[in-house]
Amino acid sequence: MSHASNTDVPSPAAQTFAQIKNLAGVWQGPVTADPPQKDIKNGALVQVSLRVTSRGNTLVHEMKDPSVPDDPTRYDHPVTMFYLDSDRLLLTHYCDAGNRPRMVARNSPDGKTVEFDFLDLAGTTQFGNMYHAVFTSVDANHHVEDWTYMIPGGKQIHARMDLTRTQ
Numbered sequence: 001m002s003h004a005s006n007t008d009v010p011s012p013a014a015q016t017f018a019q020i021k022n023l024a025g026v027w028q029g030p031v032t033a034d035p036p037q038k039d040i041k042n043g044a045l046v047q048v049s050l051r052v053t054s055r056g057n058t059l060v061h062e063m064k065d066p067s068v069p070d071d072p073t074r075y076d077h078p079v080t081m082f083y084l085d086s087d088r089l090l091l092t093h094y095c096d097a098g099n100r101p102r103m104v105a106r107n108s109p110d111g112k113t114v115e116f117d118f119l120d121l122a123g124t125t126q127f128g129n130m131y132h133a134v135f136t137s138v139d140a141n142h143h144v145e146d147w148t149y150m151i152p153g154g155k156q157i158h159a160r161m162d163l164t165r166t167q
Contacts, residue, residue: 012107013089020082020089020114020135021059023050023143027163028066034158046161048145058083061091091116093130099123101130112137118150128152141165 010018027048033040047066052059061080068075079094089105100123103116116133128151136144142164149157 011087013084013087013105016105016108016114017059017082017084017089019108019111019137021052021056022140023135023137024052024059025050025165026167027143028166029161029163031159031161034160037157040159046163048161048163089114090119091133093133095123095130097124097127097129099125099129103130103133125152131156 027050028045030043031040031046032042036042045066047064049062050059051062059082061082062077063080064070064077065075070077076096078096080091081094082089082091084090089107091103091105093101093103095101099121101121102119104119106115106117108114114135116135118131121129128149130147131150132146132148134144134146136146138144142162145161145163147159147161149159151157
């Protein structure tokens with residue numbers, strides 16, 4: 001007689017992590033900002049690459065403007081790491097603002113949307129910080145990312161990227 005244990009079923013956080021790892025690949029699409037920002041031209045292309053690494057324990061998310069050289073010392077190329085921490089899915093966003101906000105995922109109720117809420121922050125808040133993120137899988141070759149940046153004084157900037165898989 002076989003007895004299945006609870007360890008045979010992945011935790012909700014592990015299921016959500018598996019879902020977001022399905023986004024591994026290279027993506028491109030337009031970005032829009034609300035309110036509009038002088039340094040983000042609405043409709044400009046953004047490229048996002050997602051790569052599973054560390055034996056499947058980490059997902060690396062890199063964002064860049066495909067029209068600028070690949071020089072992170074001169075241009076904004078933020079990196080975000082997704083990883084499991086016990087029964088939570090966390091992300092750490094390494095921002096050009098000089099800080100590292102961490103966010104914790106809400107377990108995906110529909111298997112398509114993963115929402116991350118602010119947890120804590122290392123580094124300066126002088127220029128603001130990423131505060132919230134939502135990843136929505138439309139299908140295997142299309143997903144949407146919504147990022148919220150909190151500027152000093154509590155105002156929010158919302159950036160939406162409508163991305164199509166290129167690789």
